[in-house]
Amino acid sequence: MDMLAGKVKLTQQSVTSAMNPSAALDRPIRIEARDVTVHYGAKQALFGISIDIPDRAVTSFIGPSGCGKSTFLRCINRMNDTIEGARVGGTIKLDGEDIYDPALDVVELRARIGMVFQKPNPFPKSIYENVAYGPRIHGLARSKADLDEIVVSSLRKAGLFEEVKDRLNEPGTGLSGGQQQRLCIARAIAVGPEVILMDEPCSALDPIATAIIEELIDELRENYTIVIVTHSMQQAARVSQKTAFFHLGKLIEEGVTEDIFTNPVHKQTQDYIMGRIG
Amino acid sequence: MATDHITAAREISQERTRLVRSGLRRRHRNEAIFRGLGIAAIALALGFVALLFVDMTRKGIPAFVQSNLHLEVFFDPAIIDVGPAPVASEFASPAQYQAADLRWRRELALLNWNRILEASLMAKVPAGTEISSRELLSIPETNARHQLREMFVANPDLLGRTVPVDILASANADNWVKGNINRSLGDAQQQLSPAARTVIDAFEADGTITNGFAWALFTNTDSRAAPASAGLLGAFVGSLYMMLIVIVLAVPIGVAAAIYLEEFAPKSRLTDFIEVNINNLAAVPSIVFGLLGAAVFINYMHLPISAPLVGGLVLTLMTLPTIIIATRGALLGVSPALRQAALGMGASKTQMVFHHVLPVTLPSILTATILGVAHALGETAPLLLIGMKAFVAQVPATPLDQATALPVQIYLWQGNENRNFFEPRTAAAIMVLLGVMIVLNGTAIYLRSRLEKRV
Amino acid sequence: MNTLAVAGLLLVLLGLSYQTGWSRSRALVTTGGQKVHSRPQYHGAYTALWTMIPTLLVLLLWAWLGGEITHNYIVSQIPTDVLQSLDQAGLNATIERIRAIASGFGVAGDVAPFEQTAGENLRNFQMLTNIGVLLVAALCGGAALLYARKRITARLRARNAVERVINIVLLLCSAVAILTTLGIVTSLLTEALRFFTFIHPFDFFFGTVWAPNNAPGSGNYGRYGLLPLLAGTLMITAIAMLVAVPLGLMAAIYLSQYAPRRLRSIAKPLIEVLAGIPTIVFGFFALVTVGPFLRDFGRLVGLNINATSALTAGIVMGIMIIPFVSSLSDDILNQVPRTLRDGSYGLGATQSETIRKVLLPAALPGIVGAFLLAVSRAIGETMIVVLAAGNAPVLRGNPFEPVATITVSIVNQLTGDTDFSGPQSLVGFALGLTLFVITLGLNIFALYIVRRFREQYE
CATH class of the missing domain: 1.10.3720.10 (MetI-like)
Incomplete structure (x- = not known):
């Protein structure tokens, strides 16, 4: 409780900067990023990003393509580590712990922060094995029955169980695009993460599948902290409680979603929302 | 209610973190082992390349050096008793000259050039050493007599003159000089007779046999009868x-x-x-x-x-x-x-x-x-x-x-x-x-x- | 025929014809002022082609028939009574003498009067025919040149005609590949069928004893059972694969997934050096270094290992194939989309877990294809086995003993001997056919698998 109180206090401090209205969400802070920069070789991709991400809410990153929103998302679970020549500066804290602390194990971090990618990427294995993959490598199940339960409940949470319960042993690549993406969500859930990062999860899907995923995100919000990158402002408006606008590697504006869309402070944000840049 | 919910979730996540942590050491060890296997595979493959090159070089380098005999050869008119070489201008057609030339060469080939070779070798053998002519002739390469004959064909003026000639030592003599053969083996297992071995050692001591670069390897063709002069x-x-x-x-x-x-x-x-x-x-x-x-x-x-x-x-x-x-x-x-x-x-x-x-x-x-x-x-x-x-x-x-x-x-x-x-x-x-x-x-x-x- | 004269004629015609076509074309442009379809170079090439093709045809015709005609002329010069007294060898010798006299070189010994006259006649004949042929060739070329020159007009599509000829030449070049396959299949099939007239196919394909009687002339051909050779081939291949696949695959994984860029840029070409080493070198190395080492090692641990054995040949062959396996696997691992790897990392998998549990299963079909290609290569490998496997065509399962393979037996039965009259040498083609069918099957299957795999991720 003390820790939480501390967080709230911290949030209140940032409120005074008037730049940060996230206190309005009345949520404790889960992730706080300060002055995050990213270089790919000689090229700088992010310039001093500072943002707080609230617990059990959906935060969306919007902005024109190439603005750095995905790059920042990939900093949160250190996926940039896998790219040769990428350097990350500044601090990102999860529950007050610096995730770029050399003593921190990236494996453990990624178990706590799951990720869903732009293009559905089920492994070329059965549906069951896809979901069981995470629990297996992390040793989360003590027995086969345990594992079965994790798989079933993850598929349920991802709203996919009813559709695939009779063909758990068929390859995951045989599902439709929307089903594949929900399978990937189930796969991420199975590890029991606290935060789920979603990198334009609907960009490869048709409107109906998109609607199903959006509904799912809204349900998952109850139990998970969700960060979603999207190029669709409507989507950001529909699913997120907090929105951050990125442009040319800089965080231009952030705040409660309604405020951003109805009352943007910055001209660039206005222009983007009105469709003048993008 | 909400707090309970949060507490329960926290407990679940703590339990999960504990489980993940408990497996971390094992997993990082496996990672290191896997990586090590990769490095080992590369090292093995590269090591084999290195081994092959080193081994071939180590085995091959001695062959670039070869034993040579330095002799004074006397083209003895008593042995070389053939007429003068035919001259092309004396014949009606090229075919007739060719025939005469062939006849002259055949006469030369029938001579016993080994006697000339033997005499020049004998001159170098230390006094008092008993050695048969067969044993003595096992020291130079078997085609040394052809070499002398070719010299004479190319230059018939050599008749009656003494000239220094370098001749390859035979393969067996070369082995003995280089120590390719175990010197302590008994006579039965040696390719050369005891007398020949003594003479080779004496030749080596007085500089009649020296090791030089094996030009034969590059300037000669293959040879079966005369292995020491076999080249590429x-x-x-x-x-x-x-x-x-x-x-x-x-x-x-x-x-x-x-x-x-x-x-x-x-x-x-x-x-x-x-x-x-x-x-x-x-x-x-x-x-x-x-x-x-x-x-x-x-x-x-x-x-x-x-x-x-x-x-x-x-x-x-x-x-x-x-x-x-x-x-x-x-x-x-x-x-x-x-x-x-x-x-x-x-x-x-x-x-x-x-x-x-x-x-x-x-x-x-x-x-x-x-x-x-x-x-x-x-x-x-x-x-x-x-x-x-x-x-x-x-x-x-x-x-x-x-x-x-x-x-x-x-x-x-x-x-x-x-x-x-x-x-x-x-x-x-x-x-x-x-x-x-x-x-x-x-x-x-x-x-x-x-x-x-x-x- | 005088090479210099022929070359001179060809060069003159080539230059003349090209120049004619070119200047004619220029003339059309400058004097006529018309719009000419093709550029002057094409008219030049067009005329040159028209001129050179008939000229070359005449010369080729003479090269083909000339020898025969000259030969017949010489024979006709020999008096009938002499001709009847000569056997084949004597006739050839006489012809050679007459040629020598005609060339001015002369012959040693006495010259028969008829030889002298025949030689002189032959000299005249040769001079006449040479001049005649050159003249005919030049006339044909000249006539064709004039014809082609007449055809050059502004509307002539000279470029299209020249390009059509180029096209045909290109097509003929690619037909060489088919001809090669055709040549392989027909030569292997016909000679193998001839072999099967001596030995029943059943005795060949299912025989368990390989004991050819290589003494020619005797009615006893010996026994030609394929199975001992097949078993030896398979055993060496299996050992080679046991060495090459783990090492090649791990090397490819390390180089493509782990190695820093600098190490990769050094280690990759170095491993490729292995692929460039001639197999005879591997064979010699196996014979003088690896074999004795294995024998001594076996003695140390109480195993009876022969210096030349299936094990020696298999290990060295495996090492030879490492670069083949590793470069193919490298290719295939790079085909697996990055998103799959990201998905696994995103779930918290370590790098090795991602490789073992996602990357390799996803790449499996491709790797199987690469594996089959490597098997086919091992089966067809010859020199290592010739030198290091010991050549013992006996059916047995001990890898420490000498064995023989299909390729070794082809070399043994066919070296230098082109008198394909008995089964002793013809069996080489039956073995070759077996080898060809096996490797062809493996290749087609492997290429099919690899192509399917590539399409899956495209």
Whole structure:
């Protein structure tokens, strides 16, 4: 409780900067990023990003393509580590712990922060094995029955169980695009993460599948902290409680979603929302 | 209620973190092991390359040095009692001169040149040493008498004169000098008699035998009777002819075929068939090409057996698919923008290909050619089947003469009974072959890296 | 025929014809002022092609028939009574003497009067025919040149005609590949069928004893059972694969997934050096270094290992194939989309877990294809086995003993011998056919698998 109180206090401090209205969400802070920069070789991709991400809410990153929103998302679970020549500066804290602390194990971090990618990427294995993959490598199940339960409940949470319960042993690549993406969500859930990062999860899907995923995100919000990158402002408006606008590697504006869309402070944000840049 | 919910969730996540942590050590250890296996595999592969090169060098280097005898040879008129050499101007036709010359040479060949050799050797033997003429003649190379005769043929004025001559020591004497043979073995196991061994030691002490660079390895052809003078020249020239044939035939035909298939061929069953054909030909074992050569070129077309021409043709057919595939890959890599630009300027398709596309791909074609030729140069098996393993003592004057090739020479030498002498020689031949290979492959890799930088 | 004269004629005709076509084309442009379809170079090439093709045809015709005609002329010069007294060898010798006299070299010894006259006649004949042929060739070329010159008009599509010829030449070049396959198949099939007239196919394919009687002339051919050779081939291949696949695959994984860029740029070409080493070198190395080492090692641990054995040949062959396996696997691992790897990392998998549990299963079909290609290569490998496997065509399962393979037996039965009259040498083609069919099947299957795999991720 003390820790939480501390967080709230911290949030209140940032409120005074008037730049940060996230206190309005009345949520404790889960992730706080300060002055995050990213270089790919000689090229700088992010310039001093500072943002707080609230617990059990959906935060969306919007902005024109190439603005750095995905790059920042990939900093949160250190996926940039896998790219040769990428350097990350500044601090990102999860529950007050610096995730770029050399003593921190990236494996453990990624178990706590799951990720869903732009293009559905089920492994070329059965549906069951896809979901069981995470629990297996992390040793989360003590027995086969345990594992079965994790798989079933993850598929349920991802709203996919009813559709695939009779063909758990068929390859995951045989599902439709929307089903594949929900399978990937189930796969991420199975590890029991606290935060789920979603990198334009609907960009490869048709409107109906998109609607199903959006509904799912809204349900998952109850139990998970969700960060979603999207190029669709409507989507950001529909699913997120907090929105951050990125442009040319800089965080231009952030705040409660309604405020951003109805009352943007910055001209660039206005222009983007009105469709003048993008 | 909400707080309970949060607490429960926290407990679950703490439980999960605990489980993940408990497995971390094991998983990182596995990671390290896996990585270690990768490094080990690389190290093993590279270690083997290093071992092979070091071992061949270690075995081969002694063969680049060879024992030489320095003698004073007296061309004794008492032994060389033949008339003067015939002069061409005294004869009516070239044929008659040739006949007379042959007669004169035959007379010379019938002389006992070993007696001259023996006398010059005897002059160097320390006084009081008992040695039979057979034992004494086991010290110089068996073809030393031919060497003296050739000297005389080239210069009949030597009659009655004493001149210094360098002669190769025999393979056995060379082994003894170099210590390739265990000196403590009993007489029964030694190739040389005790007297010969004593004389060699004496020669070595007084400088009559010295070790010098083995020029014979590069200036002589193979020799069976006189192993110490066996060299690679014939095989080298044979290989050179074959390489020339491969370059002259395989490169134009291969590039032309690739251009046709990639640029002009209509998509049809026939071109599909050709394509499948080429892919499979590239993987046909080389020995099958040897069978093709034996059946078609030699048995059906009656081309000369053991000739570099046939070898070159077989290797050409073997190399063609490689060059075609590489050239097609290079053509495929040319950007469509370049093609469209050329066509847009009103060039015909043929003009586009030959004036714009082909020049861009030239470096990759060159690289593929070098690699293909290097591969053909090292190929042995098909050549064995078209008779190129026959013993050939002359440098082939044309690609139609009998010849052998560098790798086949290695094969022949490794099978020689005089292992003590021929194992180093084989290793030396391998060093020469590998040297040529490294130069060729190095050029190709250099060209490729230059090319990759430019693109 | 005088090479210099022929080369001179060809060069003159080539230059003349090209120049004619070119200047004619220029004349059309400058004097006529018309719009000419093709550029002058094409008219030049067009005329040159028209001129050179008939000229070359005449010369080739003479090269083909000339020898025969000259030979017949010489025979006709020999008096009938002499001709009847000569056998084949004597006739050839006489012809050679007459040729020598005609060339001015002369012969040693006495010259028969008829030889002298025949030699002189032959010299005249040769001079006449040479001049005649050159003249005919030049006339044909000249006539064709004039015809082609007349055809050159502004509307002539010279470029299209020249390009059509280029096209045909290119097509002929690619037909060489088909001809090669055709040559392989027909020569292997016909000679193998001849072999089967001596030995029943059943005795060949299912025989368990390989004991050819290589003494020619005797009615006893010996026994030609394929199975011992097949077993030896498979055993060596299996050992080679046990060495090459783990090492090649791990090397490819390390180089493509782990190695820093610098190490990769050094280690990759170095491993490729292995692929450039001639197999005879590997064979010699196996024979003089690896074999004795294995024998001594066996003695140390109480195993009876022969210096030349299936094990020696298999290990060295495996090492030879490492670069082949590793470069193919490298290719295939790079084909697996990055998103799959990201998905696994995103779930918290370590790098090795991602490789073992996602990357390799996804790449499996491609790797199987690469494996089959490597098997086909091992089966067809010859020199290592010839030198290091010991050549003992006996059916047995001990890898420490010498064995023989299909390729070794082809070399043994066929080396230098092109008198394909008995089964002793013909069996080489039956073995070659077996080898060809096996490797062809493996290749087609492997290329099919690899292509399917590539399409899956395109």
